[in-house]
Amino acid sequence: MLNYIIRRLLYMLVTLVFVAIISFMLLDLTPGSYLDTEIARLRQAGGNMSDGQIEALKIRYGVNDPFPLKFGKWIVGVLQGDFGQSFEFSVPVSSLIWGRLAFSLILATSSIIFAWLISIPLGVYSATHRYTIPDYIITVLQFVGVAIPEFLIALVLMVVSASVFHADVGGLFSPAYVDAAWSGAKFVDFLKHVWIPIIVIGASSTAWLTRVMRANLLDVLNAQYVQTARAKGLGEGLVIWKHAVRNALHPLIMAAGGILPALISGEVIASIVLNLPTTGPLFINALIKKDTYLAVAFLLLLSVMLVVGNLLADLALAWVDPRIRLE
Amino acid sequence: MATPNLAKPIGARPVAAKAAQADTSQISQGRLMVRRFMQSKLSVFGGIALVIMYLLALFAPFFGPYDVNEIDTNYQWSGPSTLTFAGGWPGICGVTQTLDQKNFAWVYTKDCSQSNPIQLFVHGSSYSVLGLFNSDLHLFGVGKPAKIYIWGADSQGRDIFGRVLMGARVSLSVGLVGVGFSTVLGSILGTASGYFGGIIDNLMQRVIELISSIPTLPLYATIAATLPHDISVTQRFFLITVVLSLVTWTGLARQVRGKVLSYRGADYTSAARLAGASHTRVIMNHMLPNAVSHIIVVAALAVPGAILGETALSFLGLGMLPPAVSWGVLLRDAQQVQVVTTYPWLMIPGAAVIAAVLCFNLLGDGLRDAVDPYG
């Protein structure tokens, strides 16, 4: 098992190096850099830049370095925690991202917990009460939940709470607490705000997991060992929760690895609508403005979140299933 | 297997003739799939609804009363028209525009005493039908100067109903074309990977792993951000579908690979190889026909992802850009909560997205169950 984890970690590292190369190449090798946009903007505003000035800027930002050199410099920096300089904000990238990433991580984790807490009971109920009215309702909700884009849920929730409850639900804090230091009151305020993004981000995952849970459990309920458990004289509740559900969790955990990309994607897009201080708004903005180092840092760290999440899902799988654990 | 033998002796005896009626074993595989599919009412519904949606999109200018880019400052942010039967014939209420001086916003007051009767097959703006000939016929409309906005108007007085229909052209075809690309790519690479194994397979698996270790939307967004801005709508449409299929092919390739792997181990494949069939022949004659139904199912289930991807990208301003019309582009107008709260009909394109994705999911589910009832 330890060997397995070490091997996985090595794989992860290699993968991430490739992710870094690809994302760096994507943003750096394509025409148009932040500098070009900036120069164009300055020229449009009437300012005139001499070629000398432009050249100086280019040298300062290392724009004309050959790609391998640029990448080499950058990756050495990354290993020391330096993700380079943001063009737009003229500050080190690392000073911009960690706080936002932390919130993203909190939101993604809470959403996945939320999705599990809701989807397992719903899926179990749906599977054990097949072809009843609640099952049909759950199935319909699940179909709609998968089909509805996160930003629409976010919009609908915000519009509803704005027009019905006259509450402004954007952000993670009330304006009074945004810049305040952490305190009990700020945390309470945070809890008051955080549930909306959690629902928004977790909704489609919940729907998807409910569906997976229902299908798996239906499969497992046909398994011989469930019949064995019944033949032993176990009550139906124990048969389902101890013998069936635990076996049905196996694909559910695998699915959890699968929904992570969707969850992170959902977080990125929902945070724009909900105006959250997470990675989303800054990342998309950096992409549009071609703020290379900032965008690459985000893409890389979101990928780290994803692969670490997948590793955790695999470990969880080994934890529940002896067939994997004892291999 | 023995049923054909049995059918005769049983049928020969009048009393037992009934026994042969419910016999399902003599129907071809394809017919059986169709029958299983038709049994799932929801999937059939999804399929029919999709056909209708595609027809509406194809003939969008006919079903929409106005040109989608027609700006009308008299109807900025005007709400959906109100139906009235005042004239004995369905019509819409008249609307007058006034400026609210305090909030500096247009206010529309309805006057239902005067009815503008809805007319069918009216002549209006000219458009091209499938690129074949021009027409100015529209399904419905009202007499000028009144205007009919069944789903309201946007910030520039453009008809949202017509724009949703037009947007369907892009949004619905992005799904199909994008998935089409990735199906071809995924099938070829998946087959190669599964059939030949070894280094090719290993390399493929690593590439797929690499692509799937980057969160989907950020990856879409990053690639889309590299697209040049100074290209035509058609070029951009094409490039966006390529972006979408760059990611979706991995899932398809995985599925096809799995199928091919299982076929490779099958006895009939070995038999074909032993009989001297070439690799191409084995793949083309023995594997693909078997895999094709599965490929269709996986493809159908991948379309919603592509539609949602385009919507998200355009919504973020990285996908289709105005003046192109797509559901995502239309939803960009709904990005501000304040605006949406005041003009909720701006969210109608979202309903279209949900409906299309829902129908594709229903259809794909039904197809999957029909093709592989036990899988």
Add this chain to the structure above:
Amino acid sequence: MTALETDVRRRDGAANANDNLIEVKDLHVHFHTTLGVVRALNGVSFNIPRGRVLGIVGESGCGKSITGLSIMQLVARPGKIEGGEVLFKESGEQPVDILKLGRHSDAMHHIRGNSIGMIFQEPMTSLNPLFTVGKQIEEAVLLHQTQNHEEARRRAIDILDKVGMPNPQRIADSYPHQLSGGMRQRAMIAMALSCTPTLLIADEPTTALDVTTEAQILELMRDLQKEIGTSIMFITHNMGVVAQMCDEVAVMYLGKVVERATVDDIFYDPKHPYTISLLRSIPRLGGERHGRLDAIKGSVPDPYSTVTGCPFHPRCPSFMPGLCDTLVPAETRIESENLHTVRCHLHPGSTILGKFGSSGGVATTAPETMTGFAAPSNASEPMVIPGSGGGTVNNSAEPNLTSGDVDDGAAPRVNRTS
């Protein structure tokens, strides 16, 4: 069915008449599917004497397994027990009709696992992969026998030892995937016997195992049965296994018991054409070297259809037009033998009509028909299993036969009957 209840005598003579552990009466189970109603059990009646092994035989789809599940009230949807009785008489207790107990009632839970144990066909899938074998056995013991975990563990290891597991401690801590098929089936048997049930339902427990393992498992079950005194309902389609395991046999066809007799009577003096056909389809040692093996022509009819009259008539070599396809034969006792009943118009008493005369008429035609059947040349083209010449068939039947004379005897006895 009343014939069954009367005068149950054991082969060895030490009979306690009417001492039945289980009496199944007129059991009906239907499956309501979208394509129609499948009548899986169509009035099944039989009994299991205390301490004996009853074999239930028949082709796939005749309702053997459903019968076993019905006794446990474990028939899953869309199956439904539509009617009948299952009287369960534990010694010193009032008989209970199991079917009157709620599926999920405490009383039913108490019977399952505690009074009636069950073994399934597929040892590979009948143990939960996520729990150790020991834990799964302990679960049953804790449920019915003791609250003490250490005691439960001791009993689990004890029973694992009893079913011949080497190093039972280690096995108890193993997960099912670490054991071979034979070992898993031993573990299943251990689990089923862990609470010393009075009845063990074994649903084709050896079908999925290879021949050597099958022989071991059968021997184990036989030994344990003698030691514990459990009654066994042994469901199988393998006549060889029946010969080895069972005291008595009930032959089922399309949801009905068509013949019920002691194992000797079934092999030496089968009455129902279906039983005879089943016996003729066993490859035998010392039989004709290159002779072809008989198979029953046709196959079990489509489950959604209803066959009028005798369910076997479309495939019966002794089919009597006008009678077999219209009238359901009643259960008749064969007078000359102990506990031998049959449902076939060939036997007087099975044809119950308003008029006495027609019944007699049938009886006279019977011998001729039987003659026609017994001569293989007359039998209408039996379906033949390809490549199943003589003793070459890899069928588990031969090596397991305890009494070699069974097979040698079967054919001549059939001839003698005709």
